[in-house]
Amino acid sequence: MSTEPITRRDFIASVGLAAAAGALGSAGVAQEPPARKVRMGIVGGGFGAGFHWHEDPGCEVAAVSDLLPDRLQNLVNRYGCQKTYGALEELIQDDTIEAVAVFSGAPDHVRHCTAVMNRGKHCLSAVPAGLTLEECEELIDAKARNNVKYMMAETSYYRFPTITMRRMVEDGSFGEILYCEAEYYHPEIGTAANDLSRWPDKEGNWQRTWRWGFPPMLYPTHSTGFLVGVTRERLVEVSCLGTPGQTEAFQDNAYNSPLANASALFKTNRGNMFRCNVMWDVWAHGERAQWFGESTALLMDGWAGQPYTLRTADGKAIQQGPDYFQLLPEKMRYDTGHGGSHPFITHEFIQAILEDREPAINVYEAVAMTAPGIVAHNSALRGGEQLKVPNFDPA
Ligand SMILES: NC(=O)c1ccc[n+]([C@@H]2O[C@H](COP(=O)([O-])OP(=O)(O)OC[C@H]3O[C@@H](n4cnc5c(N)ncnc54)[C@H](O)[C@@H]3O)[C@@H](O)[C@H]2O)c1
Numbered sequence: 001m002s003t004e005p006i007t008r009r010d011f012i013a014s015v016g017l018a019a020a021a022g023a024l025g026s027a028g029v030a031q032e033p034p035a036r037k038v039r040m041g042i043v044g045g046g047f048g049a050g051f052h053w054h055e056d057p058g059c060e061v062a063a064v065s066d067l068l069p070d071r072l073q074n075l076v077n078r079y080g081c082q083k084t085y086g087a088l089e090e091l092i093q094d095d096t097i098e099a100v101a102v103f104s105g106a107p108d109h110v111r112h113c114t115a116v117m118n119r120g121k122h123c124l125s126a127v128p129a130g131l132t133l134e135e136c137e138e139l140i141d142a143k144a145r146n147n148v149k150y151m152m153a154e155t156s157y158y159r160f161p162t163i164t165m166r167r168m169v170e171d172g173s174f175g176e177i178l179y180c181e182a183e184y185y186h187p188e189i190g191t192a193a194n195d196l197s198r199w200p201d202k203e204g205n206w207q208r209t210w211r212w213g214f215p216p217m218l219y220p221t222h223s224t225g226f227l228v229g230v231t232r233e234r235l236v237e238v239s240c241l242g243t244p245g246q247t248e249a250f251q252d253n254a255y256n257s258p259l260a261n262a263s264a265l266f267k268t269n270r271g272n273m274f275r276c277n278v279m280w281d282v283w284a285h286g287e288r289a290q291w292f293g294e295s296t297a298l299l300m301d302g303w304a305g306q307p308y309t310l311r312t313a314d315g316k317a318i319q320q321g322p323d324y325f326q327l328l329p330e331k332m333r334y335d336t337g338h339g340g341s342h343p344f345i346t347h348e349f350i351q352a353i354l355e356d357r358e359p360a361i362n363v364y365e366a367v368a369m370t371a372p373g374i375v376a377h378n379s380a381l382r383g384g385e386q387l388k389v390p391n392f393d394p395a
Contacts, residue, residue, distance in 0.1 A: 045071030048103025151359035152366035156225035158341035185284035213253025216278035220373025226289035240264035242380035
């Protein structure tokens with residue numbers, strides 16, 4: 001087999017970029033200044049302070065909010081917005097705000113997003129969409145009832161190899177994905193002594209955060225997004241195994257779960273297999289996938305040194321993938337984390353509102369990435385029992 005490197009320019013020349021990217025507006029790049037700006041409210045100054053709302057030509061950051069003063073300051077600093085609210089519940093009373101990005105902790109997402117949508121505002125939510133099947137239903141109902149846009153901010157969806165895979169599936173050059181492996185490893189969660197699962201309060205006492213003992217399969221979207229986000233197929237059955245965590249977080253937590261690592265094998269509605277890992281307690285880091293077809297395979301590069309390889313039927317091994325930054329407005333073409341995905345998420349949500357269309361990761365796609373993990377977690381608690389995943393799509 002030959003190894004033929006391909007340059008970024010060669011690859012881009014042969015790619016239908018707008019289609020590959022996952023919506024992002026009809027032309028991909030906003031050529032003309034938009035007719036108006038969406039007035040956004042941003043909630044949550046941790047992860048939420050790493051997006052590009054102030055740089056999107058179709059967006060104006062109208063207000064920011066966090067319960068914690070230092071987190072609120074992060075938002076003011078990043079987005080240059082001086083209008084602040086002490087809580088989401090106050091921000092959503094502001095009638096001049098059209099849409100809200102919710103970057104609160106995972107257990108709050110459905111409550112917060114439902115409150116946003118019930119005020120008639122469009123809503124972007126950090127992952128996961130929800131933590132129970134009932135919450136998934138509630139979210140879908142709130143979106144439909146209020147006739148607003150909802151998008152989930154799944155970063156794996158806009159990693160460049162995922163965009164490449166979407167393009168190849170769409171134009172037929174990959175064929176059917178017969179087997180996919182995806183993984184999300186994050187060893188700092190709930191394991192290390194000074195981890196993200198607890199933080200000191202004003203008096204310096206350690207308080208548990210929502211990440212304390214958080215069940216790995218309730219955070220599945222960075223893995224499921226690599227398949228659902230490429231083919232839009234649905235995960236219909238699962239058997240999942242889990243191993244317990246060794247720290248206190250996994251002996252006593254709000255989720256009654258001992259699990260720190262989980263590995264699920266799903267069957268898809270196209271009859272294919274999907275191996276999906278989420279682990280907090282292994283020496284590995286990051287989000288990664290491998291997609292296998294009958295005569296094509298794409299293996300993402302990874303933290304442990306795995307190289308990017310697109311192996312084609314004619315024996316070529318393409319070892320450099322393209323980036324897709326040219327799909328974005330110029331100011332937004334830089335990487336703020338998670339494989340360059342943040343500006344794409346920002347721009348797609350804004351474009352969907354301006355063009356009055358559903359965003360790429362709409363509420364059904366969000367739930368199709370989230371609910372399978374909820375069922376997988378139940379399977380793991382039952383020793384790997386094979387369980388069916390309910391379908392939430394419209395009839
Ligand atoms: N790659 C990814 O997609 C990715 C990466 C990191 C985090 N996340 C997600 O983003 C979200 C935020 O992550 P994080 O690490 O910043 O979490 P975090 O728990 O550190 O921060 C959440 C923030 O929300 C604020 N908040 C909670 N309730 C609020 C309210 N009612 N009004 C205003 N502010 C409120 C909190 O004060 C806190 O600052 C999480 O849901 C997480 O799952 C996703």
